[in-house]
Amino acid sequence: MCRMSVLFRLEQESALRHALERDELELYFQAQGDLHNGRVSGAEALLRWRRGDTVVPPSEFIPLAEKSGLIVPIGAWVIDTACAHLRAWADQGLAETRLAVNVSARQFFAGDLESVVSEALARHGVKPSCLELELTESLLMHDPEATTALLHRLKDLGVSLSLDDFGTGYSCFAYLSRFPIDTLKIDQSFVRDMVTQANTASIVAAIIGLAHRLNLHVVAEGVENEAQLAYLRRLGCDEIQGYLFSRPVPEADYLALLASDTTLPGAPQTAAHTLLLVDDEPGILSALRRMLRQEGYRILIANNALEGLELLAREAVQVVISDQRMPGLSGSEFLARVKDMHPDCLRIILSGQADMASVLDAINNGAVYKFFTKPWDDAQLRERIREAFRVQAALALANPLQP
Structure with a gap:
């Protein structure tokens, strides 16, 4: 045998x-x-x-x-x-x-x-x-x-x-x-x-x-x-x-x-996550939307900080990405207000001309979650935005009564 x-x-x-x-x-x-x-x-x-x-x-x-x-x-x-x-x-x-x-x-x-x-x-x-x-x-x-x-x-x-x-x-x-x-x-x-x-x-x-x-x-x-x-x-x-x-x-x-183009069962056909992009350069906004078009986000656009604050007052936004140098409020000033008025919203600065002193101060004060420079790496930025949504979701679960 x-x-x-x-x-x-x-x-x-x-x-x-x-x-x-x-x-x-x-x-x-x-x-x-x-x-x-x-x-x-x-x-x-x-x-x-x-x-x-x-x-x-x-x-x-x-x-x-x-x-x-x-x-x-x-x-x-x-x-x-x-x-x-x-x-x-x-x-x-x-x-x-x-x-x-x-x-x-x-x-x-x-x-x-x-x-x-x-x-x-x-x-x-x-x-x-x-x-x-x-x-x-x-x-x-x-x-x-x-x-x-x-x-x-x-x-x-x-x-x-x-x-x-x-x-x-x-x-x-x-x-x-x-x-x-x-x-x-x-x-x-x-x-x-x-x-x-x-x-x-x-x-x-x-x-x-x-x-x-x-x-x-x-x-x-x-x-x-x-x-x-x-x-x-x-x-x-x-x-x-x-x-x-x-x-x-x-x-x-x-x-x-x-x-x-099959998708997973139950995959959202419209965005479950809302992302606000704030930049005074239309070309940058277009490039970001193009990079994120397959991510499934609902994307809102603002050309300055005041428009961004108006959208935040009307819409439920989980993550906001802002340029640093804009007319009126700078990105760090804008995100400091967002932190006070919408503390459950994760905040990211993306800029090629950042005043590093202001940005570092904003980071130290908790107004900024992440900072990226222009030009950005598409894959890295996409992953960090996904991470921001995960962190925001965890914070929302930990503070269900947060306004």
Whole structure:
């Protein structure tokens, strides 16, 4: 019986080796949804083995690939193929997207991961930030010192790094602050029970809060129903992945999902958040609106501080962004009034000609939440505005009677 088992394993290993040579492997794509605007934010590339008319799931061949060492060349193929897809999508005129691939422990420590990634990016001319490498907690904690060094070299290539299945392994918070990770992925085991189990809900809330304090993005895996989706929204999770939004599908179906502009169930069709922009330069206001057009905000416009105060008196605004140097009241003076009259509104200064003394004074007095200069980095400013809405929501919950 043992001999038959060994023979069967050897036959399967040989078949898997030939699968790589005969192009029997392919990638499926599971979309990730942005909880802020409801749209597709990226995807995870998942490996499949097509044997004739049968698609073999990874649970049936990945363990064999790991044990035999085939996972190293297979993993290199996955990274290269993911980059090839990203290149093809860009050539088709699709909007820039993020694609995540899983990296096994054996591949991570094989010694050539850095060159595999850099060569694939260069070969296909892919923007590094479009590629995300997913790593597990157990992998990172196997040799923390060596791991940290390699992670920094990978980050130097420009790719993003995510920690998969967070909470199921070592969860060493001391090392979490040292690893150059961009994203935490909450394991589906927590997502599955969080709606009905108080302790699990507390863990999920704590993970999201911790991640945001460390300036990390949070993706919840295994979201299968609208109750889970709604609860994650309330907790301030950034993105979800799961059957509720999309199963893993072939490339053609994933591209069809992108083309359909499908949004998450319950995603607001009109803005749930109101943002006030105050600037005396029409070009700046236009540029900000253009940058934020897919964020789902309800955007109000004022050309000076007095117009801004009038809008704040009429409308429920959660976040205001103001220029510093404007006719009449300066941005810091305007936001000082906003702090006194509308203390529940988060305040941001965005200016290219800021009087730093006035701005620093406003920050020290609590009138300003964040300060950005012109020209700004689009991605960074978008994330800080999202953060402002999260902070404002938390303050509103903590002070429900606030006027």
